[in-house]
Amino acid sequence: MQSNQAKPFSAYQLREDFPALAQSVNGVPLVYLDSAATSQKPRSVIQSICRYYENDNANVHRGVHALSERATAAYENARGRAAKFFGAEAQEIVFTRGATEGVNLLANTLKKRVLGEGKTILLTEMEHHSNIVPWQMVAQETGAVIRYIPVVPETGMLDEDEAKRLFAGGVAIFSCTHISNTLGTVNPVQSLCAWAREAGAVSIIDAAQSAGHRKVDVREIGCDFLVCSGHKMCGPMGVGVLYGEGSLLQDLPPWQGGGEMISRVTYEGSTWNKAPHKFEAGTPNVEGAIGLHAAMDYLDAVGREEIRLHDALLVREAMGVLSSFPGVRIFGPVDESGEHAGVVSFALPGIHAHDVVTLADSHGIALRGGHHCNQPLMKKLGVPATARASFYFYNTEEDVEALRCSVEKIMRMFSKL
C-alpha cells in the first residue's frame, strides 16, 4: 500500500468481534482508548483458550498420551506461528511472560557474555521502565555504565547526531523501544540497529507497542533480539515473545533453571537443552501460546499495514481535536517530520492528568493518566504526569469525537476555578 489512506476495512465491523467493547460504564457506552496498556481480545482468542481447556489441556513435551501430544503440537505450532509473524525461525522464538520478562532474560544472560567493568549499555531517554530497570540492576552488578540517547523534547524524537556520537564511543548492548508508549514516536530502528552492528553492539528492540500495530520483521529491522507482550496484541496475558538470532540465542547461557530447559541432571550438575527450550524452564503457559497464536491469526486477517494506517488516521484526528483547545500541550511528533503511532499524550492547562482521567471515565472514556512507566521522561518533559489516549483498529472516529466532548466538559468544569 502506497497511499496514506486507511484501506476501507470497517472498524465498526471489527468491534463486533470484541465482547468487552460492547458495554457501558458509568451509564454511557465504553470508549476504550487504553490499548497501549493492554488491548481488548477478539472472540476468537477467548474461544481458543476455552477450546484448549475443554479439549486438549495437558502438560507438554514430556508426555506421550494423546492430550499431551495435542497440547505439545499446539504449543509448538504457536511457536512456528510467532516465527512466521516476525520473519524468524521457530528455534529463534522463546515464549516469555511478556516484554518485561524478555528484557530481564536478556539482561541476565547477556551480562555474562558481553558486560563488564566500564562496558556501555546504550538506551534511550524514552524507554519504558522495563527497558531501564533491568539494565540498571545488571550495570550495578557488572560495573557497566548506562548511557541514554536523548529525546528532543519539542519533537519527541531521538537526537540522531547524539546517537551516532554515543555509538562511536563504544557500545556493548543497545536496547531501544520501537514505538514509545508515552510519545507515540516511531524510532528509526533499522538505522539504529545498523549503527549498533557497526559499533559491534548487540541490539535489542522492545516491540511491545509495535508488534500488534504494524509489520515487524526481525530481518528487516536487523536486530539481534526483540521482545514483546501478547496482551498488547490481542493475545492473552501472561505470554510474550522473545526473538533471538539463531546462533546468538544458542550461545546465551540459560537464565532460569528447572524442567524442560535441561538435557541431563545429576545431583552434582546439569547440562542444558538446546534453544529455545533452554530458556523455558518449567511448565510453560501453553494456554497463553495458543491464545497468542489465535491473536496473530486475527491480526494478519485484519492486516497489519491496515492497522498502522488506521491508528495513524485516528491519532491525527485526535491531535487535531486536542490542539483546538487553548493551552493544551501535545507530546511527541506533531507535524510531518516524524511518524506518530496511535498513542497520544497530552496535558490540559492547569488540570492534573489524574483528574482528566477520572472525569473522562465518568464520560465512559478509558484513558490512562500518569507517568506511563517512564518517570524520568516525565521529568525531562517537565510534567508530573500526562493523560494518554491510545488507538487500535477497533476504535472509530466516533471515539475521537467522544474524546473531544469529554475534554470540552473537563475544560469547562475547571475554567470556573
Next chain:
Amino acid sequence: MQSNQAKPFSAYQLREDFPALAQSVNGVPLVYLDSAATSQKPRSVIQSICRYYENDNANVHRGVHALSERATAAYENARGRAAKFFGAEAQEIVFTRGATEGVNLLANTLKKRVLGEGKTILLTEMEHHSNIVPWQMVAQETGAVIRYIPVVPETGMLDEDEAKRLFAGGVAIFSCTHISNTLGTVNPVQSLCAWAREAGAVSIIDAAQSAGHRKVDVREIGCDFLVCSGHKMCGPMGVGVLYGEGSLLQDLPPWQGGGEMISRVTYEGSTWNKAPHKFEAGTPNVEGAIGLHAAMDYLDAVGREEIRLHDALLVREAMGVLSSFPGVRIFGPVDESGEHAGVVSFALPGIHAHDVVTLADSHGIALRGGHHCNQPLMKKLGVPATARASFYFYNTEEDVEALRCSVEKIMRMFSKL
C-alpha cells in the same frame, strides 16, 4: 474428619464439571491419570477467564478508568484469596508463572542474603529438577555447596537420621518438596522446617504436588517460603503462588526489574516498591490470578481434606491392583509406614515405561512415563524411567479398573516375547 474413609462426595458428579474429561481418545473414553503433570479445569475456572476477557480486561495498578479498577480489584482479590487458602496475609503472596519460577526467584534473591563460599544448600534426593537446577546454578555462582537428604529406596521416604545429621552440619537454605511427584511420598514438612529453624536455615517448601490435594497452611508447616503452580490445582497455566513470611519477604532484594516493582525511577537509578509488588515486574497475568481464584473456590467447595482422602483411597486400590501382577515394581511408600499421596510410579517387568504409556494411551488411559523431571532419582532407583498414574478427585474406581485392564493387556502382549 477423623476417619480414613473418603466423605461420600461423588467423583462421578464432580467429573461433570470438567469438560475435558468427557471425551474419547483413540475411540475409547478418556481415563485421565496424569493430574500430577497438570490437572484438568472445571467449567467455573474456564468461565472466569472468559468473563474476565469479555468484561473487565484491562491493565492493572496504573489505571484509573473503570475497567482498570475492576481488573485491579479482581487481581488483588485473587491475592487475598490465595492468602486465605494458604493461611497467610495478602502482602505475603507473590504471583509467579509457577513453582519453577518461584524457586528461581528465591534462589536468585536469597543468594544475595544468605549464600556464599562454603554455605550449604540442603535439598532432598527426591526433588523435581526445578528444585535442583536453580540451586546448582546459584551454588556455582556463590561457591555454596549442595547436600541432599537421602531417599531410602525401599520405602521411598527420607532418611530422617541422616537429615538431622545434615542439619547439624550447618545449613543456610533448606528446600524440600511436600509431596514427591515421582514417589508419592508425603514428607514430614513440619518437622523438617522445625529442624531447619533450629539450624538457622531459611526453609522453602515446594507445594506443587500438595497445594491442590490437601490443606496446606504455611503457619502450621512453619516454612519461611512456599511455592506452587496454579495449573496443578485446577487453575490456568502461567500462574503460580510464592508465599514469603512477612519480614523475610520484605527484606529480599528484587529479582526482575520493570514496571510495577519500582517506586521511583531516574536515569541514574531506582528505588523499589514494597513486597509483594517488588517481586512482580511488568504486567502480571491478571487472567491467571482470576482463574486461580476460581480454582481455589472450587477446591474449597469440594473440600481439601476430602480430596486427600479420595486420592489416598484410589491410590491404595491402584497399588493393590498393580501388585497383583507378577514382577511389577511399585515405588514409594507401600505399607502403612508412610502416607502415599495420589501418585504412583511403577515398572512392568521387562517393559519400558514409554511402551507402557503408548499402549495405555491406546486404551484411552493417560499415564506419564519417563523420569518425571527427576533423573538422578531414577538413577538411584536403578530404572531408566517409570510409568506413573496420578489421581485426583474427579477420578473414580472405574478408572482404576481401566488401568488394571490396560496393564493386563500390555503384560499379555509382552509375555509373548
Next chain:
Amino acid sequence: MSTEELYQEIIMDHAGKPRNFVEMAEPDAKVEAENPMCGDELTLFLRASADGLRIEKTQFTGQACAICTASASLLTTKIKSLPIGEAESLSQAFQEMLKIPAEESAEGSAERLGNLQVLEGVRKFPMRMKCATLAWHALDHAVVQLREKGASEKLTFSDG
C-alpha cells in the same frame, strides 16, 4: 454519586484556590510527601502552639491533582488550633471514612468530619484514594515530629 458530583463545588473551590498554600519559614514540623505513581507531591508545614499542645498553624505547598490539593487545603483549615491528639484522631476518622461506608462508621464522626465529607465519594475510586489521603499521611508523620521534636522528613508513598 457521579464523578462530577465528586468534583463538587467545594472541592473545585479548594483545588482552584487552595487555602494556606504557602511555604512556612522555620516550621516545627515539615513533611514532604510524594506519590510517584501519580506524580502528586506536597510539603506540609506545622507550627505548634507555645505550650506545644496544639497545632497553631498549618500550611502546604506542592503540585498535585484536584483531589489531593483540595484534601490538603481542607486539612489545613480543619486542624487549625486543634489539640495535637484531636488532629490525630481527625486524621484517623478521615482515613476511615474513605474505607468504610458512612452507615457503618463510628457515631459522631460525621459531625466531626464536617465538610471533609465531600471527599467521601473517593471511596468509589480506589485508584484515587492515595490522592485524598496523601496530606493526611503527611500529617500523621508531622504530628510524630512535633511530639518528638524531630527533624523534617521526606516520604514516598508507593503503590501497595
Next chain:
Amino acid sequence: MSTEELYQEIIMDHAGKPRNFVEMAEPDAKVEAENPMCGDELTLFLRASADGLRIEKTQFTGQACAICTASASLLTTKIKSLPIGEAESLSQAFQEMLKIPAEESAEGSAERLGNLQVLEGVRKFPMRMKCATLAWHALDHAVVQLREKGASEKLTFSDG
C-alpha cells in the same frame, strides 16, 4: 493404524530378540547415543570392510524401549554389507518416512525400506519419534567416523 498394530509382530519380535545385540571388540566406529528425556540408551558399533568402502558388520547394545530396540535391531540387519553411501541414504530415507506420508515420499523408497516400514506407524506418535530414530542418528555419526577414521563418540539427543 492402531497402537497395537504399531507394536506388530515384527517389532515385538525384534524388541524381544534383538539381532546383533552384543558388544563389538575393536570396532571401527562406536557411537553411544542416549535420549535423557525418555531414558533410552544404546551403543552402536560398526566394522568396515577391508577396503573401507562397505559396512561389514553392525552390532549394538543398550537399554531402551521396544520401538528403539526394534529399530536398532532392524538397522543392524538392513545395513549389513551395504556400501557406506547407501547406508547413509537408507538412514535418510528412514528418517524421511517418519516425517512424510508414504504417498508423498520419493519413488522407490518403499522397496528400499522394506520391512523398516513397520515403523512407519510411529509417525502418529511424535513423542516416540526419537525412540525410532535414535539408532539411525547414531548411524549417521558412526558413518562420519568411518570416513574420518575418528574416535568414538558419546551423543545426547535432547528434546527439541
